[in-house]
Amino acid sequence: MKRIVVLISGSGSNLQALLSQAAAAQLGGDIVAVISNKAEAYGLERARIAGVPTAVLPHQGYADRESYDADLMALIDGYQPDLVVLAGFMRILTPALVRHYQGRMLNIHPSLLPKYQGLHTHRRAIEAGDEEHGCSVHFVTEELDGGPVVLQARVPIFEGDDEAAVAARVLVQEHAIYPLVVRWFCDGRLEMRDGQAVLDGRALPAQGYAED
Numbered sequence: 001m002k003r004i005v006v007l008i009s010g011s012g013s014n015l016q017a018l019l020s021q022a023a024a025a026q027l028g029g030d031i032v033a034v035i036s037n038k039a040e041a042y043g044l045e046r047a048r049i050a051g052v053p054t055a056v057l058p059h060q061g062y063a064d065r066e067s068y069d070a071d072l073m074a075l076i077d078g079y080q081p082d083l084v085v086l087a088g089f090m091r092i093l094t095p096a097l098v099r100h101y102q103g104r105m106l107n108i109h110p111s112l113l114p115k116y117q118g119l120h121t122h123r124r125a126i127e128a129g130d131e132e133h134g135c136s137v138h139f140v141t142e143e144l145d146g147g148p149v150v151l152q153a154r155v156p157i158f159e160g161d162d163e164a165a166v167a168a169r170v171l172v173q174e175h176a177i178y179p180l181v182v183r184w185f186c187d188g189r190l191e192m193r194d195g196q197a198v199l200d201g202r203a204l205p206a207q208g209y210a211e212d
Contacts, residue, residue: 002029002082002186007089008036012043014087014108017175018182019050027179028186033079035072037091053079059091069097076101083185086140087178095142103192105140106185108178110170112136112152112207117145122166125157133157133166135174136208137181139192148197149208150190153177 004027006015015034021027034047039056047054057075062068073096076084086107098105111121113136125133134154141147153173157166184190190199197204 003032003080004029004083004085004182004186005033005035005076005079005081006031006047006085006087007076008034008041008043008087009038009090010041010043010088012041012046012087013171014174014178015043016046017179018085018087019046019052021179021183023050026183028183029083032081033076035075037089043087065092065094066096069094073097073100083182085178085182092144093140098140098142101140103139104185106137106150106178106181107140107145107147108135108137108174109145110135110167110174111145112154113138113145113149114206122163122170126161126163126166130157133170135170135177137177138208139197141195148192148195148204149206150181150184150197150199150204151177151208151210 006018008015018027018031022031031052033053033055034043035055035057036044037057037059044054055075057072059068082104084101084105112134116124132154134152136149136152138149139147155169155173184199199209
């Protein structure tokens with residue numbers, strides 16, 4: 001069983017989707033720790049309820065990102081993970097940390113990458129007049145939200161939708177596709193090779209598996 005460490009900063013709804021799949025023996029790996037940079041993150045309580053060890057490493061008090069990420073890396077490595085999963089971890093990672101976990105760190109982003117990298121994706125999609133939006137699971141690289149995409153899910157944007165409505169619609173899909181991609185990795189079907197996401201030995205297209 002692959003060892004999984006999950007990083008969070010907030011409520012942990014994607015973490016809960018992963019925990020639920022793990023409890024049903026559908027994740028293909030064990031979540032061995034949940035780490036947060038915020039002690040008040042509700043996701044820590046979700047982990048405790050599931051019997052998963054937790055740790056908090058506040059980022060306040062560090063002189064720079066490099067020194068924080070060095071301690072974070074040491075904390076993560078203490079759990080000997082095969083995979084690091086970012087589930088709403090609201091920090092920009094340093095190149096050194098990203099390189100350390102190259103090919104074994106996943107993130108989910110609430111847009112159809114490469115569109116709307118960064119923050120406020122739902123608002124930007126609405127303001128652009130987009131008719132669809134969605135989420136993307138991707139390997140993490142040094143480019144912010146720029147690593148190779150593994151899987152995307154699309155949702156419609158209806159006339160009159162606000163950010164909350166679109167966010168809720170996207171979140172349902174996040175909870176469906178993130179555990180699936182983690183399962184692919186844990187089952188040995190998914191890897192990052194030469195800067196591309198590879199599933200079952202075949203390089204995936206730019207928008208990932210099941211691209212239209």
